[in-house]
Amino acid sequence: MMAHDLQRDWQPILRAFEVVLGKNGVVGRKEELLVYECDGLTSYRQRPAVVVLPRTTEEVAAAVRICVKHQIPFVARGSGTGLSGGALPVENCVLIVTSLMRQILSVDLDNQRVVVQPGVINNWVTQAVSGAGFYYAPDPSSQIVCSVGGNVAENSGGVHCLKYGVTTNHVLGLKLVLPDASMVEVGGAVPEMPGYDLTGVFVGSEGTLGIATEITLRILKVPEAIQVLLADFTSVEAAGAAVSDIIGAGVVPGGMEIMDNLSINAVEDVVATGCYPRDAAAILLVELDGLAVEVAALCERVGAICQQNGARSIVSATDAEQRLKLWKGRKAAFAAAGHLSPDYYVQDGVIPRTKLPFVLQEMQRLGQEYGYQIANVFHAGDGNLHPLILYDHKVPGALEQVEALGGEILKLCVQVGGSISGEHGIGADKRCYMPEMFTPADLETMQWVRQVFNPQGLANPGKIFPTPRTCGEAAQAKTHPFAAVERF
Amino acid sequence: MMAHDLQRDWQPILRAFEVVLGKNGVVGRKEELLVYECDGLTSYRQRPAVVVLPRTTEEVAAAVRICVKHQIPFVARGSGTGLSGGALPVENCVLIVTSLMRQILSVDLDNQRVVVQPGVINNWVTQAVSGAGFYYAPDPSSQIVCSVGGNVAENSGGVHCLKYGVTTNHVLGLKLVLPDASMVEVGGAVPEMPGYDLTGVFVGSEGTLGIATEITLRILKVPEAIQVLLADFTSVEAAGAAVSDIIGAGVVPGGMEIMDNLSINAVEDVVATGCYPRDAAAILLVELDGLAVEVAALCERVGAICQQNGARSIVSATDAEQRLKLWKGRKAAFAAAGHLSPDYYVQDGVIPRTKLPFVLQEMQRLGQEYGYQIANVFHAGDGNLHPLILYDHKVPGALEQVEALGGEILKLCVQVGGSISGEHGIGADKRCYMPEMFTPADLETMQWVRQVFNPQGLANPGKIFPTPRTCGEAAQAKTHPFAAVERF
Known part of the structure; x- marks a missing residue:
């Protein structure tokens, strides 16, 4: 990473952006830049020098051309909801925001694909095709x-990725x-294209290889039937064992989620679903989809497996309203965690399913050791954990301790x-943990790709990959790897 | 591509290989090298200078190290069954053959993965885990x-890739x-790893980015029930329309194949299944898998759709023996085509399913224009065509015409x-058609990746990507793009 000139005269650069994007496409006033200081990882903030809002591929290219000419680092940002700081600005950067690129460019139902601009909201894609x-x-x-x-940048997942795969499987x-x-x-209209799979490399590259300006998505047929089961258990381990047995039986549910007692009570306090037993150690939500006959048979099988694993009760819902009620608490879990304590830190890690009981116990032990409560809400089917570490940022040193605890969990x-990382990306937040997973040679191979696209x-800059300057210091001084940014 | 020294003294190089691989790991005698002159694309041949047979990752690295030291091009080869010439040797190259790397290194049923050496035969993986x-x-x-x-090199497909995806989805x-x-x-034990998806780039890179020496594969649970339907139609278009309607109804069969009248009669002549009506214009084979109740319901639905599209008869098989009988002809189709004429050329292209009737008609028209018969056997569900162009290589100019016809089809x-390409790769055979699909900028982006891995x-060398030297000349002189190799 190069040193960027703090003394740069931004006025001619702002004017250059205004020439290609219009006055409405450029934000340079300090107070207007405030909202762009962070993404969903709110604990670190950095104000960008300029925000630009292109409308087309050509306008994105024009904006990047200006950045290249003046050697200004640039960061792409969608809605800014990412949880790993992938869209966190760097000092004196141009933030390229896609929120004016919100057109659904084409819908091809026959071939089950939709082309969208990058600022289109995830849910709009389904809304555009659900009628059909x-x-x-x-x-x-x-x-x-x-x-x-x-x-696309973060290769996002979700509840239904157990059966249907994460973003990369749908681009x-x-x-x-x-x-x-x-x-x-890169890529194209048919799923398998010749040559190198550059689409696959780009998905999850967190803006380090360029900016996607048009995205061709695969859409799926809504299944004939959907049923949701809610089983409650007197131990988290029993719920985990049920998950292992369900997968072991060859059943691949549409989604399979576990919430622990702390999470259950948090959501009941806040959204009062009335269907999550407050005294349960854990609840398991299983969504099954497919043909009606198939779903009925699967529900019977999954119910039996839950009972074998000691489920106290099993509730099931087939109609849309009942299903939404069962899901309501899970969907509100992160928001509800905000009511348990002033702040929480969401971790995102993946483990082999068979290690679930061991890892859940270890996390509790680590939480006790550090003195923090951990609520668990997670994609149990694919071993994607989301421990929520509860803390208060006003307590001096709390954030540092919580980050250290999060690191231990990783x-x-x-x-x-x-x-x-299961689905939130590495971003600014986790890059110093990359060497835990990859050897220097493995990381260097990834850097080859970064450097050839982004010489x-x-x-x-500063995302995904550890650098000696930041992570080396962090290891020694126990400061946050992204210490250059302003602490919130 | 650099010019390689024909006058090289191979004796010290052979000895260097023998030091690291043993005498049995090195083949240098001209008559023993004969079998390595081509892969499944038998119309072009080139003898390698040396064949080496490593047993481990370290031995592969040692062999590559010798190639680098002496600046000798190297080509990796598995069983040599590829159909695009991906493993076709180049002049004065070292062929690194993986046929001694045939160990299944680990089987982890709990997490549904198997680690194999690259020489392991595809079918052995299933054999190793089918008992469980x-x-x-x-x-x-x-x-x-x-x-x-x-x-892995060719990102191979197959009949069941309609529902389950090609090789890249299983590595x-x-x-x-x-x-x-x-x-x-690259990659690892869990499906989604952080950082760039280099596993995805490597799968399908046809040996241009290195050699895979250990491969972690995902295995699936055998479905509870499998049923195969055979429907026969009086026109290929009607069979194609049935395919569109089946997919349009949201059914995703395990496999869905069409064979035309020429193919039907070829297989009946050779393997006499007795179940393919010789007077049918086309047959459609549909395999459905899942829970027993699901498969029964799907079969009913698929049967009804076939009837609506004018199927004359529908036969169905549930037990393994009957199913194999229905599949027997399809499995033997390529071999049977060998009995229709002295030679055939298999093309491999993909089209959007909705274009099936038009493309099938156009192919027949092109065949008539060029004066060659075309038999059609293809993965109809995913629009992956495999026209077999029948010819006799002894007729002067026939191969060139057939290749030109194949090019028109692409x-x-x-x-x-x-x-x-749907599943056979680009290799040596199709690289001059890459500019039909990709702009110079798109191809250059792929070249960036090639050059950074393989500077x-x-x-x-000479695979996947067009070069002005070969494809430029080919376009002008109508010679084969790989004209440097010996014509068979």
């Missing part, structure tokens, strides 16, 4: 506000503006053969 | 002889020897929004 009986499968918790472009092709401002297309995930390092 | 109720989904026609390493991680002889790991696929161009 289709939907877009990846469904992050933030789906009513997060953008498809951000989903057929991309129109890209590369860091040198050139425009290319190391635990790696130790049992898992991963440091000047202008596209979202 | 699992299988490996990608099933190329050549599955009883082709290697997993070759499948979780890879141990690689890169073209500079370094060893790295261009037709691209024109309707499809692709020049000296030693790893499988």
Whole structure:
């Protein structure tokens, strides 16, 4: 990363942006820039020098061209809901915001694909095709506000990714503006294209390889029947064992989520679903979809497995209203956690399903050791944990301790053969943990790709990859790896 | 591509290989090298200078190190069944053959993954886990002889890829020897790993980015029930319309194949299934899998759709023996085509399903124009065509005409929004058609990746990408793009 000139004269640069984007496409006033200081990882903030709002691929390319000419780092941002700081600005950067790129460009139901601009909200894709009986499968918790472009950058997941895969499994092709401002297309209309799978590399690259300006998505047929089961257990381990047995029986539910007692009570306090037993150690939500006969048979099987694992009660819902009621608490879980304490830190790690009981116990032990409560709400089917560490940022040192605890949890995930991110990305937040998963040679191989696409390092610098300057210091001084940014 | 010294003294190089691989690991005698002159694309041949047979990752790295030291191009080869010439040797190259790397290194049923060496035969993976109720989904026609390493290189497909995806959807991680002889790991044990998806880039890279030496595969549970339907139609278009309607109804069969009258009669002549009506214009084979109740319901639905589209008769099979009988002809179709004429050329293109009737008619018209018969056997569900152009290589100019006809078919696929390869790869055979699908900027972006992994161009040179030297000349002189190799 190069040093960026703080003394830069921004006036001619602002004017250059205004020439290509119009006055409404450029934000330079300090007070207007405030809202762009952070993404969903709110604990770190950095004001960008300029925010630009292009409307088309050509305008994105024009904006990037200005950045290249003046050697200004640039960061792409969708709705800013990401949880790993992937869209956190860097000092004196241009933030390229896609919120004016909200057109659904084409809908091809026959071939089950939709082309969208990156600022289109995740949920709009389903809304656009639901009348014809289709939907877009990846469904992050933030789906009513997060953008498809951000989903592509972070390779977002969601409840239904157990059966249907994460974002990368639903992106057929991309129109890209590369860091040198050139425009290319990768992938295409058919699922398997010849040559290297650059679509796959780009999805999840968190803005370090360029900016997606048109995205071709695969849509799926809405299943004939959907049923949700809610089983409650007297131990989290029993719920975990039921999950293992369900998968072991060859059943692949549409979604399979566990919430622990702390989460259950939090959501009942806040949204009062009335269907989550407050005295349960854990509840398991299982959504089954497919043909009506299939779903009925699967429900019977899953119910029996839950009972074998000691479920106290099993409730099931088939009609849409009842189903939404069962899901309501799960969907509100993160918001409800905000009522348990002034702040919470969401971790995102993956473990092999078979390690679930061990890891859940270890997390509780670590929480006690550090003196913080941990609420658990997670995608149990694919071993994607989301421990919520509860804290109060006003207590001096609390954030640092919570981050250290979060780091211990990530190391635990790696130790049992898992991963440091399931669906939130690495961003600014986790890059110092990359060496826990990858050898220097493995990381260098990824850097080859970054450097060939982004040789000047202008596209979202400081994200994904550890650098000696930041992570080396962090390891020694126990400061946050992204210490250059202003602490909130 | 650099010029390689024909006058090289191979004796010290052979000895260097023998030091690291043993005498049995090195083949240098001219007559023994004969079998390595081509892969499944038998119309072009080139003898390698040396064949080496490593047993481990370290031995592959040692072999590559010798190639780098002496600046010798190297080509990786599995079983040599590929149909696009991906493993066709280049002049004065070292062929690195993985047929001694045939160990299944680990089986983890709990987490549904198997680690294999690249020379392991595709079918062995299923055999190793079928006792426990699992299988490996990608099933190329050549599955009883082709290697997993070759499948990874070519991103192979198969009948069941309609529902379950091609090889890339089943590879979780890879141990690689890169073209500079370094060893790295990409991907891993969990499906979604942080950082760039280099596993996805490597799968389908046809040996141009290095050699996979350990492959972690995802295995699936064998479905509870499988049923196969055979419907016969009086026109290929009606069979194609049935396919569209089946997919349009939201049914995703395990496999869905069409064979035309020429293919039907060819297989009946050779394997006499007795169940393919010789007077049918086309038959449609549909395999449905899942829960027993689900499969029964789906069969009823698919049967009704076939009848609505004018199917004359529908036969169905549930037990394994009957199912195999219905599949027997399809599995033997390529072999049977060999009895229709002295030679055939298999093309591999993809089209959007909705274009099926138009493209099938156009192909017949093109065949008549060129004066060659075309038999059609194809993965109808995903629009992956496999026209077999029948010819006799002894007729002067026939191969050139057939290749030109094959090229016209590829261009037709691209024109309707499809692709020049569904599952056979680009290799040596189709690289001059890459500009039909990709702009110069798109191809250059892929080249960036190739050059960063393979800056000296030693790893499988001359594959995938067009070069002005070969394709430029080919376009002018109508010679084969790989004209440097010996014509068979």
